[in-house]
Amino acid sequence: MRTRLDHLVASALQQGSAVPAFTCYDFTTALAVVAAAEESGRGAILLVAPKTAATPNGLRLVAALRGLADAAGVPIAVQLDHATDPQVIADAVSAGADSVLVDGSSLPYEDNIALVRGVRAAFAAQGRADVVIEAELGGLAGDEDRAFGTDVADEPAGLTDSAQVEDFVARTGAQLLAVAVGNVHGKYKGEPRLRWDVLQDIAVRTRIPLVLHGASGIPAEELVKAAAMNVGKVNFNTELRTGVLAVLEEQTTAHRADGENLQALLGRWDATARTFAATALATLSR
């Protein structure tokens, strides 16, 4: 069923849990995520990467995810992830996304604020003040769509500056805040070292829910602590891809021999994505 992303996250936080968000490059993965959410009786978020949304077929995927979310038996939100291009943002919202991460984190501080405010003003002018805006403060290391090992110690300067949080949230009007606290996109080189001290410092400075990107590779016993620090949304991408690629590598030959059985191979794809999503849903609601 359709839900506002901020309402979904707020109600999870009230119950001491966080909502997992999963990057969907394709419809098979999205079907698996929604099925896992329905089986668990909990809501989830479908993320669309900006490179996906920047193509005509990507916008059709957004529209398809919108239909899937609306028909689901649990609250499902569709979010355009890490977007900077106002045209891609406008197109994705027109296609059915109900939330956008307006990501100016690589820009100078004032430009980051101006980007978020500009998108917000454009939505207001179109009568779409219902579009939920996540903003990002601090630079996340790594690549969102391609996983390479990133050593957090290589880029300590990217941490969110907690002293900027109050001003940033007030001036952007963001409804959720993505933070950089030692988390990275892609794979962690060595042990992930989340800076709980920085997260705590951020959490006391704003009431809006925080978002942890790059959760793939962070141990479950660490993730369960997140909701206590007002982290209401946790983004997963790499581990889903790892599971799907492993299944394809292991199973393609046998399914080719089995009369080009693509249907059964997609069933294996569904099973691995569904198991991963179910685990993430269970972990974040512990």
Ligand SMILES: [Zn+2]
């Ligand atoms: Zn991200």
